[in-house]
Amino acid sequence: MAETLISVDLSANPHSNANVHNRWHPDIPINVWVAPGDDFKIECYDWTGGQIRNNDDASDVRDVELPQVHYLSGPIGVKGAEPGDLLVVDILDIGAKEEMQWGFNGFFSKKNGGGFLTDYFPEAQKSIWDFEGMFTKSRHVPGVRYAGLIHPGLIGCLPDRKMLDAWNAREKALFDTNPDRVPGLANLPDGGPTAHMGALKGEARDRAAAEGARTVPPREHGGNCDIKDLSRGSKVYFPVYVPGAGLSMGDLHFSQGDGEITFCGAIEMAGWLHIRVSLIKEGMSKYGIRNPIFRPSPIAPKYDDYLIFEGISVDDAGTQYYLDVNVAYRQACLNAIEYLKKFGYSGAQAYAILGTAPVQGHISGVVDVPNACATLWLPTDIFEGDLTPGPDGPKKLVDGSVDVPLAPDL
Amino acid sequence: MAETLISVDLSANPHSNANVHNRWHPDIPINVWVAPGDDFKIECYDWTGGQIRNNDDASDVRDVELPQVHYLSGPIGVKGAEPGDLLVVDILDIGAKEEMQWGFNGFFSKKNGGGFLTDYFPEAQKSIWDFEGMFTKSRHVPGVRYAGLIHPGLIGCLPDRKMLDAWNAREKALFDTNPDRVPGLANLPDGGPTAHMGALKGEARDRAAAEGARTVPPREHGGNCDIKDLSRGSKVYFPVYVPGAGLSMGDLHFSQGDGEITFCGAIEMAGWLHIRVSLIKEGMSKYGIRNPIFRPSPIAPKYDDYLIFEGISVDDAGTQYYLDVNVAYRQACLNAIEYLKKFGYSGAQAYAILGTAPVQGHISGVVDVPNACATLWLPTDIFEGDLTPGPDGPKKLVDGSVDVPLAPDL
Amino acid sequence: MAETLISVDLSANPHSNANVHNRWHPDIPINVWVAPGDDFKIECYDWTGGQIRNNDDASDVRDVELPQVHYLSGPIGVKGAEPGDLLVVDILDIGAKEEMQWGFNGFFSKKNGGGFLTDYFPEAQKSIWDFEGMFTKSRHVPGVRYAGLIHPGLIGCLPDRKMLDAWNAREKALFDTNPDRVPGLANLPDGGPTAHMGALKGEARDRAAAEGARTVPPREHGGNCDIKDLSRGSKVYFPVYVPGAGLSMGDLHFSQGDGEITFCGAIEMAGWLHIRVSLIKEGMSKYGIRNPIFRPSPIAPKYDDYLIFEGISVDDAGTQYYLDVNVAYRQACLNAIEYLKKFGYSGAQAYAILGTAPVQGHISGVVDVPNACATLWLPTDIFEGDLTPGPDGPKKLVDGSVDVPLAPDL
């Protein structure tokens, strides 16, 4: 029986847990050590540290304090790991905390970060998803049920000083191109009280907090990649930058679509991972590795029938963009939402489905100037009814009696 | 036995074939008519109309006359089709022309359009791929063999006047933002001799040619989507804009990766499609359809093990981009190329593999400011050897004795 | 373009073709030789040599002359092949003859061989299946459509004298336990005019015909295995018994279920194979091979949702059999037929579906005395409608207006 090396108490403040942190910094102390070949369990808070509750009121999503995110469990030291190695992580299993068999999906207010379709859904909304073993469904989004494709949204090793400096420099350069933008172009380090630097205390904590990178973006080390297929049973190869590697993880998702387009984003949950670690010495140079690589799990939901929506890089106003995959994928998503509305879903429900179901987002064409082409693959088997187009037109799958709760901006 | 409604003679000039055209315009006459429920065959030139030859000299790729592309077979009229309908196309089968059991992949010179990685591969290169039944392999790229995922890169219905005008207006607006750029931001209509307007002759031909949209980009009607999964056995629903629909198709690919990153692009071939057409009357409004949608084939290569490479929207110079999926996908591709080089492949061979093999490109994260995250999924079973990372480092899969022929810019 | 080494003329009598035979004997001359590494095409008659016609009259199935079957194309010699080697066959592609884009399925009269459910369907019936590219459907069995899983029902190398003698001895011993049984327990050699010994003539022909093994059963060399997954794209390793190997093949099927329960059996067709051959010298002893082994194709229909029926080894009369998988599989098939009848199919249509669709038959339990458990996996996606059980009971998928033509015993 694998030992649980880091526990979290969902009723306690994450800041009270010395094995949790929410910024990236090489000085965060490694308190937990394992040897190559060990397997063990790690518990994790949900990404917000418990700010969202299981009810029908979206005001907690509207008022969420984002500088707190993401609460990660770690860093874990691996004996013998040195900069330049590859840390091999076998994700043996992932599950929800026994006392929290539910998760949440939300759209942030545009004033608080928004999401991929924030211009279309500018206010805070929230759906609650109940877990039933391997499956999930929502009282706010009827007519769909998915098998979980459970994964950590965020996982990676501590940066070294040089990498941290590079991150801060390049993100600040971008931020400075439009410093007044809401939301900001990047989230720069802040020394405030929301920064949780793990076991670091006092002046050392303050110094690190002032320059510790936010956990929001994915970066060279992996980090907040939000890759839905980095799931139970997959095998990941992470670059190592500091002695001991310092692996941290969190932001668990029960299910998510490619792009995590709702931003909050997936079906967010608290839970645990069961992992095994090993090393490939000097693996970065041996294999020319700069970012993590991984192999997918032999176990994942088999949804093999899809309805596929295309989008091109022309926006709703008819403006032509040059090979812009983001615009194309946004149009593909909007096309899927319009389609689902014909079957009785509200726009918000359709958006929530695209954010939480194992939809695929493919970069289908990226060279045929000036239009990029992106495709959104919607698995038809998650619907309790038939989505196929036919001569008789769509039959309603839901009756419109419920919708995703919305909390208006104050 | 299905009738062949449009034949092409690969030894003849495509301009001599009245059932072929290479521009989009509502005035192109529909000469071939079918009824809903009919199935039939259509033959197609390769996209260049035979400009590329089966040899080891890339000068034909370097000197290719791109204003000629793409030679499409059609337009085909469907009796009873009216604007607003959906034209349902069952792709019953696709194959190579008996007399041309090979295809080509190329990188264009940066001066002539380039490709997704043109800054890294700026000169013309060409690889030839032999077909062996359902499989293909190349004397220029040893150690890999794929099952074909055969599809039309380009298929769609004729635009009406209003749509054509919208296309031309928005593309010109983009072009005009940087009219001197090489390659151009868009390919605008030209009235030159390369325009083939089907059966249209004389003044009518010249008038249409002067405003006929180039076939290069994908647009609302589908067109040059280059979606690798729109393959044999898939079912596609196309918007109809003109009476009779006017369906045209071409640019057949034996195999291609998501993004068609080499631009020329897939394994290009001449061949035939066997299709069935039917109609959903007023389907566009019934289903809220703006772009084609489709369902994938029940028959496609099963490559279920992948090595997955991540890329983020920071370029090689360390510049930070804001949620730019293109930059992220380019980095994922470059990461895969560096990896393959460790196994003995040249950069050009690795690039050719990414362009021709059924690699997947996923939009993995698009909300975690400022970094987009894209993933490149490389199927491991196409390699005759083991690509998995291990403690002992990579073992060469190829000996480096051959490379992809290059024709230097003149 | 691969060369066609053996052609068949469907309008000519197979006995006139010296590269066709319908018995196994080491003396059948090898007229066609290839080298290891060669790829080439081979054409084949349907297994009956053209006795069944595309009409709505089953009398040809009732009156079929079974001593003629199966007409095989070959034997093909592979230079350098010696007894003890493994002959590796890559099935690069398979297709129907251009002039015969249809196939047939039949139930034989119980008096003429019957089938797996002959006690339930004792008289001759026939359904015709039209090919539409990769798909097939039947005017006699509405409401279903399958993608082809095309394969040779029969393929293998010539036996040597010792193996032929062993076959004849053991089959005669079985036959002799009940020599008057109709149909016979085995089909023993006969020297009659239906035996086609390839290029062998005169007395040599008569001698070989008198002892040539019938092609009906699968044996050590492979032969009439009727394995639906030995399909386009698979790779097979055959034992070699005679110098040159002497590979023959035929009995092509467009689609078939596990067990080929209708006996005639699959969707039978005339067509061609495109194959490549190579050798593993002394492969039989190196790998401990007695029967062929194979690897499945990377390309096959993806039907991933099934309705699974169980059967146990107790027959309809309530008699208990000891771990008898045949009885169990028969009960599973009968259970599926009863189920399909609730959706409007006739018993004969349901039986034809089980024989022709890519159903799976699994040996699920074979140790829990006294009952074997077998499962019949029916792919739900082949039906144009919903087969799932629900509270409201079955909805008819077909209206019963057509059935499978029957020709009463005379």
Add this chain to the structure above:
Amino acid sequence: MAETLISVDLSANPHSNANVHNRWHPDIPINVWVAPGDDFKIECYDWTGGQIRNNDDASDVRDVELPQVHYLSGPIGVKGAEPGDLLVVDILDIGAKEEMQWGFNGFFSKKNGGGFLTDYFPEAQKSIWDFEGMFTKSRHVPGVRYAGLIHPGLIGCLPDRKMLDAWNAREKALFDTNPDRVPGLANLPDGGPTAHMGALKGEARDRAAAEGARTVPPREHGGNCDIKDLSRGSKVYFPVYVPGAGLSMGDLHFSQGDGEITFCGAIEMAGWLHIRVSLIKEGMSKYGIRNPIFRPSPIAPKYDDYLIFEGISVDDAGTQYYLDVNVAYRQACLNAIEYLKKFGYSGAQAYAILGTAPVQGHISGVVDVPNACATLWLPTDIFEGDLTPGPDGPKKLVDGSVDVPLAPDL
């Protein structure tokens, strides 16, 4: 959080648990009731009730007391269920007991029941399999690692009196054909102390025990089907024979191959199921159901590459059997074992792999007299090394330093 309705204490004797039983009888009291739509958890002993231990000594397998098996948890009553209904069971999840993260596979002595290959492996052997999240591996069978395809080997509803009588009558009739056979042709009811009749006590218990059917064979109600695909996420439709249905389950397997050929048999474990129940009123007649039917899980290990072994119904002595699938499957299994021995495995290790890995057993041909053809599908991805045949012959995957412990018959 789903409630656990039946708990088991692995350190206590199963006979002390009133919600456990090991015989089928309509009089076994239903103590636990649920309503249609409820989901809940049920804990289960391993099938032997804890007789096998995690060590390297097979004497516990040799000395196992088989009259005790199988310990089932139940019967569970479903309010409103009546004879003729279908009980729908959604298997939401299955897992191992936290305190027993391992399972066992064994071959029984031929004197004590044997297994499918008992003539080749006549003495007791045992392998222990450790669970690592979703995966398992064994110190006794190195070089393989599987993802679990976890399922209940045994599940079904209580028979009514009429069905029980039919079972007993037909099995006794078979038994009586050879009453002295070892092992017996069937296991008839016995009134001895090993019979555990749940909450039934005193005379009522003795009366029921004397006629309660053994749990060994699968029967009309499902029961000991040992179907590997009736796994987490599948949906099963059970016939109901008594008011309240009386659903019982047990004999959990972490992984198993088709046929469960080792008899003991799969990787046996103690654990829990999370299920939901609902009803289709009068479903048996609505759908013509006699045995359970089910739909497979959307989540299951994806092992898509196989090495496929054929077997025909001729035994090692050269005796010809008439269309006997058992003989054919046994030969296919023996062929696979010979093959694996060339890669360094002992025969016992190879046999253990076939019994525990998700191998498929297909009924490939069952009409080509006199030979049945069965195929054994061995997933290649479970091996840490390459199993493909090649010109250079097999490379050892294991060094032969360990084997499966054997306890000689006393």
